[in-house]
Amino acid sequence: MTPLKKVVPIAIIFLGLFGFPEMVFPEGVLSILQQRVLAIFILATLMWVSDAVPAFATSLLIITLLVLTASNSAPFPLRDGLGEDMLNYVSIFNSLASPIIVLFLGGFFIALACAKYKVDINLARVLLKPFGQKYEIVMLGVMIITATFSMFMSNTATSVLMLTIMTPLLARMDSEDPGCRAMVLSIPIAANLGGMGTPIGTPPNAIAFRYFVGEHALSFGGWMLFAVPITVAMIAFSWWLLQKMYPSNGGHLDVRIDGRFERGLKPYIVYITIVVTILLWVFSDVHGINACAVGIIPVAVFSLCGIVDKHDLKHISWDVLWLLAGGIAIGTALASSGLAGLLVSMVPFEQFDAVTIILGISVLCMIMATFMSHTATANLLMPIAISMSNSVVSIAEQGGLVVMGTAVALASSLGMGLPISTPPNALAHATGLVDTRDFIKTAQILSPLGVLLIFSVLMLMTWMGFF
Structure with missing residues (x-):
């Protein structure tokens, strides 16, 4: 599928979410600002997962959309309904010099x-x-x-x-x-x-x-x-x-x-x-x-x-820096708009214990990172994981913010089951001496084992009071 054919359906989805939010979001649940931030977040997710455009271009698009549609620098017609909830455009641009x-x-x-x-x-x-x-x-x-x-x-x-x-x-x-x-x-x-x-x-x-x-x-x-x-x-x-x-x-x-x-x-x-x-x-x-x-x-x-x-x-890999900046910007928007906290509050955490939550998000991160950019995976899951750590008392009382953050970061490095999973994998595949089956063969053992090891070490460090 050509990049244009990937971009068109994603753009249609975004315009639908952004232009007609009442058709998608329950009335009164999300503010106008939260609806727009969520639409941008979904757009970023689809763009990063599909590789419709280079990952760094998606990050720059995120910053642009946040400034023009969700900040106090948005043009007059787009300010309607935002009230006092608008993001500070300076905080969004600060992501480029974080x-x-x-x-x-x-x-x-x-x-x-x-x-x-x-x-x-x-x-x-x-x-x-x-x-x-x-x-x-x-x-x-x-x-x-x-x-x-x-x-x-x-x-x-x-x-x-x-x-x-x-x-x-x-x-x-x-x-x-x-x-x-x-x-x-x-x-x-x-x-x-x-x-x-x-x-x-x-x-x-x-x-x-x-x-x-x-x-x-x-x-x-x-x-x-x-x-x-x-x-x-x-x-x-x-x-x-x-x-x-x-x-x-x-x-x-x-x-x-x-x-x-x-x-x-x-x-x-x-x-x-x-x-x-x-x-x-x-x-x-x-x-x-x-x-x-x-x-x-x-x-x-x-x-x-x-x-x-x-x-x-x-x-210098400026594309990596811009990719990072986009993740920081969307993370700031999710937190500042209250959307991350709201989404987390909708999940019935009382039905799960802290151990299940930490292990579950680590496995999810590993799987996602196998099929998409590690950085994009961390950008998408990190704000949610951090909000979860603050919402679950049993985690928050034990230094859970650090535990959840490191679990997502380290588990993302274990997504290495395909040549497209990481640039090092792609470079090794380009030698012609290994094929896709070799990556799958090794990762199907290394990745799950790595998640269990990370989980065990983090639990041990928490028990020892390190965090």
């Missing part, structure tokens, strides 16, 4: 500097060397390095880097060897799982992290305290599973990678800035600097020192 956007921008600048001065390739060379030449150990090394990079870099960029590095290794393997499939699959699996380890590892984490303020504050290191053990356990199990599913015919690999760390003033500035930034992120509990504030440091240093210039800026 602290989380700055946090991700800092990660992108680090990735740019790493690529420009070959820090990533040389780290891979140094880190792979201790793993020798035995096939199983080399694959473990690849997964550890990929997961580690994904904690601080884009999962997509990490996968591109690792698949590039592994190309000569894979060329030396027999393409009919099941071990070759395992080696290729190990990279997207490790990238997806590694992204769970830090608040900047993947956009869903950042979406959740923005809610962890005030009495629900969670530090960068605090997130890693429970997320890294989950990542380590999942990487270890994935490594074992890949060996069982795809046993290799060959025992040894040649893992030589040419290159050396660059020397000079600018490379040293890059090395020092990256180390300082990561240390400040990890130990934010000690010095008290917010993780988002730390994220601006590499942006400023690399710009001032000419390490990242105007030409390099073209390589």
Whole structure:
């Protein structure tokens, strides 16, 4: 189906919801503002799920519609019926400069500097060397390095880097060897799982992290305290599973990678800035600097020192930042309009216990993320999950906002059962060495197991009073 054929029915649905709300929404249940926000939310859902247009374009459309139809900047005819409920257009535009956007921008600048001065390739060379030449150990090394990079870099960029590095290794393997499939699959699996380890590892984490303020504050290191053990356990199990599913015919690999760390003033500035930034992120509990504030440091240093210039800026994933901004904007609208709370209040939570609710939304998130963007899934479910945490007393009394937020964020990373599920999966599929059945075969075990592990760890941390 062409994009136009996808857009037309979605546009008709939106115009029906927006133009004739009385035909859809019960009278007196939703205010005019809530009807419009719900119509925009449904439009965003359909656009993100269908891929009718690029995901970032949907986010920009969300911001535009919110400003022009639901804010105090809406044109006069559209203000009728809004009364005093109108959203502040400044708060909507603030999503484009949210602290989380700055946090991700800092990660992108680090990735740019790493690529420009070959820090990533040389780290891979140094880190792979201790793993020798035995096939199983080399694959473990690849997964550890990929997961580690994904904690601080884009999962997509990490996968591109690792698949590039592994190309000569894979060329030396027999393409009919099941071990070759395992080696290729190990990279997207490790990238997806590694992204769970830090608040900047993947956009869903950042979406959740923005809610962890005030009495629900969670530090960068605090997130890693429970997320890294989950990542380590999942990487270890994935490594074992890949060996069982795809046993290799060959025992040894040649893992030589040419290159050396660059020397000079600018490379040293890059090395020092990256180390300082990561240390400040990890130990934010000690010095008290917010993780988002730390994220601006590499942006400023690399710009001032000419390490990242105007030409390099073209390589930043601006589409990811805009996609994030759209999610933040719709989340703000759902909360500010009272719609999220109203929708949650309609659900009979008294019929379910807290454990069922947390496990249920985690499974739902994993399933949705398998068929659509992880970020879009988190954008759609996060505001609802946060509202649920405030509505269910048994959850709210136990730090449930953090539990629900992290459950949605981490479970979204487990949606990896298809080539379209994540960019790392798509990149691995593009090599021609793995097919759709391979992703389904591994994910049908890894994804449910991961949800159970996340649920168990979060329950344990809650019982211990960590949240």
